[in-house]
Amino acid sequence: MNLTSPFFLAIVVITALALLGLPIGLAMMVGSIGYLWLAGMDMGTVAEQFLNGMYSNYIILAVPLFIFAAEIMNSGSMTERLLRFCNVLVGHFRGGLAQINVVQSLIFAGMSGSAVADAAGSGRMMQNMMTRDNRYTSSYAAALTAVTSVVGPILPPSIPMVVYALVSDASIGYLFLAGVVPGLLMTAMQMVQVFRDARRHNFPVEERVPLADVPRITIAAFPTLLMPVILLGCIYTGVTTPTEAAALAAAYAVLVSTVIYRSLTWREGYSALRLSAKTSASIGMMIGGAMVFNYVVTVENIPETLRRVMTGWELSQVQFLILVNVILLILGCVLEGTAILLIIVPVFIPTAQALGIDLVHFGVVVIVNIMLGLVTPPYGLLLFIVSNISGSPLKDIIRDCLPFLGWMVLCLALITFFPGLVLWLPRLAGYGG
Template sequence: MLAEYALPIMLVILIATTVAGLPMGIAMIASSVLYLFISGRDVGLGAEMVLNGVFGNFVALAVPLFIFAANIMDAGKISDRLLTFCLALVGRSPGGMAQVNIVTSLIFSGMSGSAVSDAAGVGKVVTDMMIKDNRYPPGYAGALTAATAVVGPIFPPSIPMVYYALVSSASIGALFLAGVVPALIIVVLQMAAAFVVAKRRGFPVEEAIPFRQFPLILLRAFPALLMPVILLGGIYSGAFTPTEAAAVSAFYALVLAVFAYRALSFRGFAAVVYSTVKTTAVVTTVLCGAFIFNYVIAVERIPQMVFEFFSYYQFEQWMFLLLLNILFLLLGCLLDVSTIQLVIVPLFIPTALGLDIDLVHLGVVLVLNMMIGLITPPMGVLLFIIKALNGIKLSDMIRELWPHFLLLLTVLFLITYMPDLVLWLPRQAGAMQ
């Protein structure tokens, strides 16, 4: 009798345990196993889904490796050399430190693949530099850092792109390349906006670094700047797979931090390993829960039901994409990225395929959408990180954030309805047809 109500019971338990404060991954595991028990299916299927998903999927290994690489770069002072390079490069322009913030985020994103790592690592340092001696309003500095960190998972490599590849079977290599042009568009628009704001509000110009110092600054930063080149060059030359590229990036970051820059002690390395294991445990728990949960929604034919709904009402591509953007913007305000990627996204993949929407294009649109969610209240994870690390009031940041938010929405609209902006580079590189 209860078997007929297995799905509603599972959803009620999932919502109740999440609201009660249970971590999302554990809540998904508990509610999904309860579903298997009530529906009369073998409870051992839960363990089978986890084992096949986590240990049978080579792509999943990329996530902890990219996390490890990002943690090494934070601890190994690699970001400090990148910051000095960016200061020499764009610091002399109007609103110099704001421009440095933007460019540093782009370069650092080519190594970490994480918006949180960007904001908590190099973002913290440059924010402190901006608000020192009241040079910039704290709210503006914090809002800019949050908005620039959004570029991290758009520009390759990208941890959210890896999640998306897990649930959609889209090519990671194509996804990485597809994010390049949108990321550059965001950066150019952010730099233009920072220039206009600096002129209007009289923000300071940094003291020019003499040109004769450029070669030394470039030399010190050059090994770190090589990382994205090695990473992407290796992938698209066929030297290694995207997952192997994650291992290469972690190894290269370790070599730089320990031998080239001599900035990582044994104690520091132990702290990096501990932090990586801790973060990976959280991510893996969500992954395990998602694999069982996705099995349940597949058994219940929920993705097919979503497809039938859109087909019945004869939704066109532009209407589906518009509704998807609105939905994911709202979800991004409430849920973390990994949960959305692993649980919500699979519901819409069959519909996207049925409407002939390219999955690589869809992946970049959804990732940017979710990154905007990271700076959108009430969750606004990046805002809370900056508040905790830099002591800036949330209200001050939110007041300064809206121009950046509208700019990102503009880019989201452009890439949603102009797919060639996303797909041109991977096509030119032969990463997709």
């Protein structure tokens, strides 16, 4: 590579600004402006690409709507009622509270689509419950909260899958379905590890919920449990698009919290709206910056060049997927997941298509990789979040995360080598891939 070329200098600028702490979206914009200036191109293209990327993609609207739905659930009492219901299901087993953490993340996944929302919302409550009376160490509770939260974006609905659909043109509906089996598989593996830990460390057994209280707790949680059923039912019956379903999820969360549970105050509603706006703006800036940088990448013909190089290597589908897994696992240790989806993944898609790899299968492999990155040191965003919530040292949390990471890598290997695990459900729904 020419070290004085506009593209190389743009990469240097983006990397330097990101390391100095500038948000990656802004760093990409600055680097892209520098590229266009050095290449003698119209710098107004930056604004054009930003606006086209943000306002011509109807699907992007799903992101702030799912975020808002999650914030409303955390602000009202929907999450608390969900935790009580999970206690009925698995709370009476040894290590019951830990199993509740796993199960509540599985159910919460069908509502928020965000690992961060799960960890910061219901995960915060689980942290307090597990460490009360020193029943579990703070680091174990934090580690479990982090690893269970990653299930959210694998199961539908999923904000990362919405972003992947944006860059790959894959069907969101089939992507959502494709994430069900891997998400359930990962949840089962986490429950197995909790069971092993419970026996090894003699975790406490929670008091069994009286049988007479089960109907009351179930009825109280029913409106919350109904949310993913309505959401996914509307998508797969064709009543709504995924974006419209996101709006429905937000409206339903507000309706349940205000009318049925009457637990959401004006102050809490405003706070949820404000937090959702801040998070959405951050993600939107990153998407906009990636759109501008992707234009630069396209002008440089990087995807086609990479496709020709990899074709020259004569890689098989499995070899290519292994290579992608290795690259994404390494990048996941140092880069934020959305940045990987928007910058790195589009470069691989032409090669995946040329090798005949199904883009829905490829998308799920990519998403699971990125979820691994959320709990992989040294960057691991969820590790920092739960460390902040719990006050536990990061090294202790990482130590307790490692056994779960092993299971997650096994899950990644299974869905990589056995595409049928991913595509079975979409094919039942009529997918031709």
